[in-house]
Each structure stands twice: as C-alpha cells, then as structure tokens.
Amino acid sequence: MDLALWIATAVLAAVALLGGVTKTFLSKARLDSMEGTWTTVTSAGPVKALGIVELLAVAGLILPPIVGIAPVLVPVTATCWAVLMVGAMVTHGRLGQTRLVALTGTYLAIAVFIAWGRFGPAAFAA
Template identity: 55%
Template sequence: MNLALWIATGLLAVVALAGGTSKTFMSKERLAKYPGGGWVKGFPASFLKSIGVLEILAAVGLILPALLNIAPFMVPVTAICWVLVMIGAIIIHLRHGHAKPVVANLIYLALAVFIAWGRFE
C-alpha cells in the first residue's frame, strides 16, 4: 500500500509541477494555444500565475513532508486541496465546452482522493 501511495503521489506531484511551471512561466497567449487551453482567455495573467504557483507548492507539499518526515500530515492536507483545485478545473473546462481535459482532471482528482485517504490512515 505504501508503494502504491508513493507512486500515486509522485505522479500527481509531476503533474502539479508541470502544470504549475507552465502557468507560471509561459505567456497567456502561448497557454491558450494548447489543446483545451482556450479557458485561459477569460482570466488575467496574474490569476494564471497565482494558480501556477499554487500548483508548484502542491507538488512540494505532496512530496517533501513525507520524504523528510517533517509534518507528514501536510501530505493528505495538500491532496485535499488538490481535490478542490481539480473540482474548480473541471467546472471551468465544462463551462468552456472542453470535455477532454475533464477526463484528465478526474484522474488527478481520483489520485488525490486515494492519497488523502491512504495518508490519513
């Protein structure tokens, strides 16, 4: 079980880091060119960068507390926060008529629920 939790946590951390890095360092126009990226047009660049920073912090919060054994309770807390972010992402994608990204968001949401459930025990 611990191995499965670490694999899920690592996968989710990579997703969070990749998404956060792109939102933080790419221009709004470049993000809009990606498939399903049309949603960014409705938000200011500062909002996108804020979401990006939160995603980078989520990647850190998923890995470091458990790895260093410093406040490991933060891992499931971070996973629950990620669930909330994914619910928001699903709503935004559905409002903009982008169904394909919702599938990925549901997978990430399921991984976060699994991590929160497994690490709270």
C-alpha cells in the same frame, strides 16, 4: 499499499510540476495559443497564481515525508488538490472541454486516493 500511494503521489506531483511550471513561466500569449486552453477567458494574474499554487502542491506532496517534518501535510495537500480539481472540472465543463473534464477527474481520483490512504491505513508515523 505504501508503494501504491508513493507512485500515486509521484504521478500527482509530476502533473502539478508540469502545470505549475507551464502556468508560472510561459507567457500569457503562449498559454492562450495552446489548443483547448482555459486561459483565454481569464487574465494573467490568476493564471500565474494558480501556477504558484501548483508548485507549492509539489512541495506539499513530496517534501514533508522526505524531511520528516509535518508529514500530515501530504494528505492535506492531496485534499486541497482534490478541491482544486473540482473547480477545474467545473471550469472545463463550462467551456465544453469534455476531455479535459475527464482528465481532471482522473487527477481528482488520484488525489482522493492519496488523501484517503495517508489519512487512514497508510498514514505516516508522527
């Protein structure tokens, strides 16, 4: 169980890192030019802020158990990511991006699995 949770955490952290770096460091014009992007319907500020939130999620998923400080932040971060993914699913749904709704739903499921596992059966020792 612990190995499965670490693998899921690594996958989710990689997704958050890619999204965070993309949203934080690419220009708004470049983001808008990508096919199927939602950034065309919002300004640059919220896009950059979301990128920073995603980079913080990477830290919240990986660093606490590695450094041994506040490992409860892992399931808390996963829960926050799940809430974020619900919002992303709504946004993609409103834009008619059904493939992205499904993909985001997968990220939601991974986050729920991590939150469940780290709050419950495979919680980090305090």
